[in-house]
Amino acid sequence: xxxxxxxxxxxxxxxxxxxxxxxxxxxxxxxxxxxxxxxxxxxxxxxxxxxxxxxxxxxxxxxxxxxxxxxxxxxxxxxxxxxxxxxxxxxxxxxxxxxxxxxxxxxxxxxxxxxxxxxxxxxxxxxxxxxxxxxxxxxxxxxxxxxxxxxxxxxxxxxxxxxxxxxxxxxxxxxxxxxxxxxxxxxxxxxxxxxxxxxxxxxxxxxxxxxxxxxxxxxxxxxxxxxxxxxxxxxxxxxxxxxxxxxxxxxxxxxxxxxxxxxxxxxxxxxxxxxxxxxxxxxxxxxxxxxxxxxxxxxxxxxxxxxxxxxxxxxxxxxxxxxxxxxxxxxxxxxxxxxxxxxxxxxxxxxxxxxxxxxxxxxxxxxxxxxxxxxxxxxxxxxxxxxxxxxxxxxxxxxxxxxxxxxxxxxxxxxxxxxxxxxxxxxxxxxxxxxxxxxxxxxxxxxxxxxxxxxxxxxxxxxxxxxxxxxxxxxxxxxxx
Numbered sequence: 001x002x003x004x005x006x007x008x009x010x011x012x013x014x015x016x017x018x019x020x021x022x023x024x025x026x027x028x029x030x031x032x033x034x035x036x037x038x039x040x041x042x043x044x045x046x047x048x049x050x051x052x053x054x055x056x057x058x059x060x061x062x063x064x065x066x067x068x069x070x071x072x073x074x075x076x077x078x079x080x081x082x083x084x085x086x087x088x089x090x091x092x093x094x095x096x097x098x099x100x101x102x103x104x105x106x107x108x109x110x111x112x113x114x115x116x117x118x119x120x121x122x123x124x125x126x127x128x129x130x131x132x133x134x135x136x137x138x139x140x141x142x143x144x145x146x147x148x149x150x151x152x153x154x155x156x157x158x159x160x161x162x163x164x165x166x167x168x169x170x171x172x173x174x175x176x177x178x179x180x181x182x183x184x185x186x187x188x189x190x191x192x193x194x195x196x197x198x199x200x201x202x203x204x205x206x207x208x209x210x211x212x213x214x215x216x217x218x219x220x221x222x223x224x225x226x227x228x229x230x231x232x233x234x235x236x237x238x239x240x241x242x243x244x245x246x247x248x249x250x251x252x253x254x255x256x257x258x259x260x261x262x263x264x265x266x267x268x269x270x271x272x273x274x275x276x277x278x279x280x281x282x283x284x285x286x287x288x289x290x291x292x293x294x295x296x297x298x299x300x301x302x303x304x305x306x307x308x309x310x311x312x313x314x315x316x317x318x319x320x321x322x323x324x325x326x327x328x329x330x331x332x333x334x335x336x337x338x339x340x341x342x343x344x345x346x347x348x349x350x351x352x353x354x355x356x357x358x359x360x361x362x363x364x365x366x367x368x369x370x371x372x373x374x375x376x377x378x379x380x381x382x383x384x385x386x387x388x389x390x391x392x393x394x395x396x397x398x399x400x401x402x403x404x405x406x407x408x409x410x411x412x413x414x415x416x417x418x419x420x421x422x423x424x425x426x427x428x429x430x431x432x433x434x435x436x437x438x439x440x441x442x443x444x445x446x447x448x449x450x451x452x453x454x455x456x457x458x459x460x461x462x463x464x465x466x467x468x469x470x471x472x473x474x475x476x477x478x479x480x481x
Contacts, residue, residue: 002143006155010143014136020172022471023121023128028066030176031055032083034127036270037090037097038118046274048081054119077276084284087270088218089181093130100126128175135162135171135180141187142396148194149356150323150400157400164312164423166384167392169430178219179389185215186225187393190363193229194356200236200249205256212256213263220280222390224366228359235355287375295372298385303442304378306368306385309429312422313388315415316395317364319402323357326405357401360394367391380441383433428452431463434474 002010025034035051043050052070055061061070073082100122107114107122114120143158162168170179189211196204208229216223237249268278275281299306307314371377371387379386399419406415429448432438437451456463466473 002140002155010136010140014133017172018129018132019468021128021132021175022173023125023175025055025060025124025176027174027177028061028063028070029085029178030174031061031066031070032085033089033178034124034176035083036085036087037093037127038123040087040090041094041097041101042118046080046083046270048083052081058119075275075281078274080274082281082283083274084281085178086217086220087267088185088214088216089178091214091217091266092134092181092184093127096126096130096133097123100124124176131175131177131180132171134184135167135175138167138180138183138187138392139396141184141191142393145187145191145194145393146397146400149353149397150404153400153403154396157403158396160312160419160423161316161392161396161399164419164426165310165389165392165395166386166426167389168426169383169433170386170389173430173434174383177386179386182215182219182222182390183392185211185218186222186390189215189225189229190360190393193232197229197232197236200233200252202252202255205252206259209256209259209261210263213260213267216264217267219390221367221370221387224370225363225390227366228363231362232355232359289373289375292369292372294374294377295368298372298377299368301378302445304380304385306371306388308443308445309384310388310422311425312399312419313391313395315402315419315422316398317361319398319400319405320357320361320364320394322405323398323401324354324361357397360397364391364394378442383430425452428456431456434467435463 025031031052032048035048035055036046038051039045039048048070052061052066056067056071070081074080075082101116101118103126104114104116104120104122108116114122139158139162142161143154146154146157167180167183170177189208192204192208192211196208212223212226212229215225233253237246237253240246240249271280272278297305300308302308367388367390371385374387403412403415406412429438429452432448432451433440437455438444438448
């Protein structure tokens, strides 16, 4: 889907960005996901007592809440320490962790004072660079999907979402969170769906089921993305005529379900060993309110809302709405690259695009629902509405659709300027967050905007120098003089 020139440009951009990766662990969420990998690799179990003790004793996660939750409480059924995470990140990080393990052993053999224990710098770096790689792959897959569905503006929209949404933060500033891996797993699932939906073949359904299993093992809430695909499959099945077509639909559904079950089995086994049942900790359910009382706030709250943290997302959702309601006739360039792949060189092209965009909108709406159902919907203390990072591929397609929909020189210039402002807002908030110029618990729009567009441009050279020469200074508040 990418030309050779585009591929070279993107690879060079990624390689050039690698010095920006921050290799460290600091939050309980990061510790939980990392502990899955370290325990499976070295201890071959899902008992995390020694991992939690290490991070607490080494002042990496030394807070009263961490101690109480992870070094005092246990699962009632098994007596093991609690872990609210899943093993999908461990699976994705494993190849990089293997490189880290080999590097640590070789350096130790060469006389370096470096422990090959799963905790030292090569291991942490492996996970951090692994997340950066998966965040980059999520953007690549999103660009390909946007080109397949929309036809044009895919590359520039992908770069805008890369820089203008929290995936940048969780790929480079806090990579050991699960969010970059989530963006990749969802992008892989959606990409497979866009290919498989042309025929819903049995081999395709096997791949789709396995992709769904990986996606859910990375972040459980991402199972709601599968509902959009199920709707698309059901609509196709409802149109099946004749015994052979109906039989093919049933077989495809059974095969896809079986592939998902087989792919998800390792997580079920891990849950059983950890929690005494094939499911997450019972403590997780206590945080959920299934009527989603915060669904509107999670989007529009001025202190915590997704659209205020990431206004580029609002433009992308608008693009999906427009593509669903009134898709534009695509240009010849878009038709050449997109229509052939989708098989839409028919009179049903517009309705097919509407169905795809409607399914993508449903995926986005369900993420709003599940994020609004969590007691900690504000994610206060974190950068942005991080639970929406999985929407990366949806946002790239939506932004490309909006740019395709807008016609005329002046409107397109205005839209591009607006996109550039949204990108700068995200980058500026990252700088404010890292320098403690902003309140980590909430947005303060007037103050944040002043610093973003007045203060930071003057400080940019100094901050860039500090980021690459004294990065640890960003990890703690500046002490009062």
